[in-house]
Amino acid sequence: MEKIDTCGMSCPQPVLMTKNALDNNPNGVDIIVDNNTAKGNVERFLKHSGYSISVKQREDIFIIEARK
Amino acid sequence: MGEKKKIIFAGGIIGIISVLLVYFGNPANMGFCIACFLRDIAGSIGLHRAAVVQYIRPEVIGLVLGAFLISFKNKEFESKGGSSPFIRFMLGIVVMIGALIFLGCPLRMVLRLGGGDLNAIFGIAGFVCGIFIGVYFLNKGFNLKRNYKMTKIEGHIFPIVNIGFLILLVAAPAFIFFSESGPGSLRAPIIISLVAGLIVGILAQKTRLCMVGGTRDMILFRDKYLLLGFISILVFNFITNLIFRYFNLGFENQPVAHTEWLWNFLGMVIVGWGSVLLGGCPLRQLILSGEGNIDSVISVMGMLVGAGIVHNFGLASSPEGVTFNGKIAAIICFVFIGIVSYANSEGLSHVKSNNLAKKQS
Numbered sequence: 001m002e003k004i005d006t007c008g009m010s011c012p013q014p015v016l017m018t019k020n021a022l023d024n025n026p027n028g029v030d031i032i033v034d035n036n037t038a039k040g041n042v043e044r045f046l047k048h049s050g051y052s053i054s055v056k057q058r059e060d061i062f063i064i065e066a067r068k
Numbered sequence: 069m070g071e072k073k074k075i076i077f078a079g080g081i082i083g084i085i086s087v088l089l090v091y092f093g094n095p096a097n098m099g100f101c102i103a104c105f106l107r108d109i110a111g112s113i114g115l116h117r118a119a120v121v122q123y124i125r126p127e128v129i130g131l132v133l134g135a136f137l138i139s140f141k142n143k144e145f146e147s148k149g150g151s152s153p154f155i156r157f158m159l160g161i162v163v164m165i166g167a168l169i170f171l172g173c174p175l176r177m178v179l180r181l182g183g184g185d186l187n188a189i190f191g192i193a194g195f196v197c198g199i200f201i202g203v204y205f206l207n208k209g210f211n212l213k214r215n216y217k218m219t220k221i222e223g224h225i226f227p228i229v230n231i232g233f234l235i236l237l238v239a240a241p242a243f244i245f246f247s248e249s250g251p252g253s254l255r256a257p258i259i260i261s262l263v264a265g266l267i268v269g270i271l272a273q274k275t276r277l278c279m280v281g282g283t284r285d286m287i288l289f290r291d292k293y294l295l296l297g298f299i300s301i302l303v304f305n306f307i308t309n310l311i312f313r314y315f316n317l318g319f320e321n322q323p324v325a326h327t328e329w330l331w332n333f334l335g336m337v338i339v340g341w342g343s344v345l346l347g348g349c350p351l352r353q354l355i356l357s358g359e360g361n362i363d364s365v366i367s368v369m370g371m372l373v374g375a376g377i378v379h380n381f382g383l384a385s386s387p388e389g390v391t392f393n394g395k396i397a398a399i400i401c402f403v404f405i406g407i408v409s410y411a412n413s414e415g416l417s418h419v420k421s422n423n424l425a426k427k428q429s
Binding site for chain 2 (some may be wrong): 044045
């Protein structure tokens, strides 16, 4: 599955990167985020776009798996 | 409470508190104004000598410390920075110039409209226009590159500096300037301003409220979450102004405002565009500064220095209108922000380098 790393990027880059990645991979992507704000924003975007999500936490990063 | 209800609630409280601050002594339609308040602080520490706008605004201290405390409690405080620091500093100056040509940050723009100042409509039109321009570059790949983790102490320094401001405010040594007339002399009691700042700082940190983010996310993602906060501030501020009989509809003789519609518009184009590039409005920059975000601290420093420049160079508008120097400065801001937008948009600069590569091959 396509994986994108948004660590260190400020608002609204994580969502924008997610959107661009989904345009190329409509079935789903894994998104790595490193803060709660980005996590919330990306999750909200994915829900609105009709994706189901599951989140794994690894130390100080989150991996959001988005699937159609 | 659901996410949407929370930000509507937060916006409502901010709209109401803003009127209460005016009731307790702040300038009219200026319960909060991040640009004006940073400008007042710049004056009080002598970065400019405009005698009517000098005061260490406790609201700013409260916003930073409120965001610091709540982010620390929720384990969201994190020292990070290093994302195009000097561009951010310069954009801070640019945003301040735009805001002081219009006479208000995006938050005060909404509060002005909530108080009946129709000049703010031109500001909002310009603001939305500026956001559209910023979003165009975002879609072309604009970014300021990533940030990095910093040492723990780095993120703590700005909140500590704000405690220093509080001590200076209370101790009032001779080298700190406090206005005796004009907007800088109009202020709610320290404790009320400080508590108001703390409450709004906590609410804004929790909800990620951002005046520029609302319109930006609506255009980019059709996401109305942040826009709900923006609208809620306006609606509750309007209603509370009506209740307090502060509502005064019209263009003429509005408090700390001028009627030059073109410059109200252009000033806020600069603020909207610049804020999109910075990733958030001046309020959001202050909140992030409290959370350990050094990139935002740098932006706030840019705004502080920018305020000094604006008044020392005679760029700031007044109720009499816009200055000639202010108009020149606005044009320079547009050129600068245009270059920064283009140079940092990977889509645009990639096209260029690809063409170069083709030519060379």
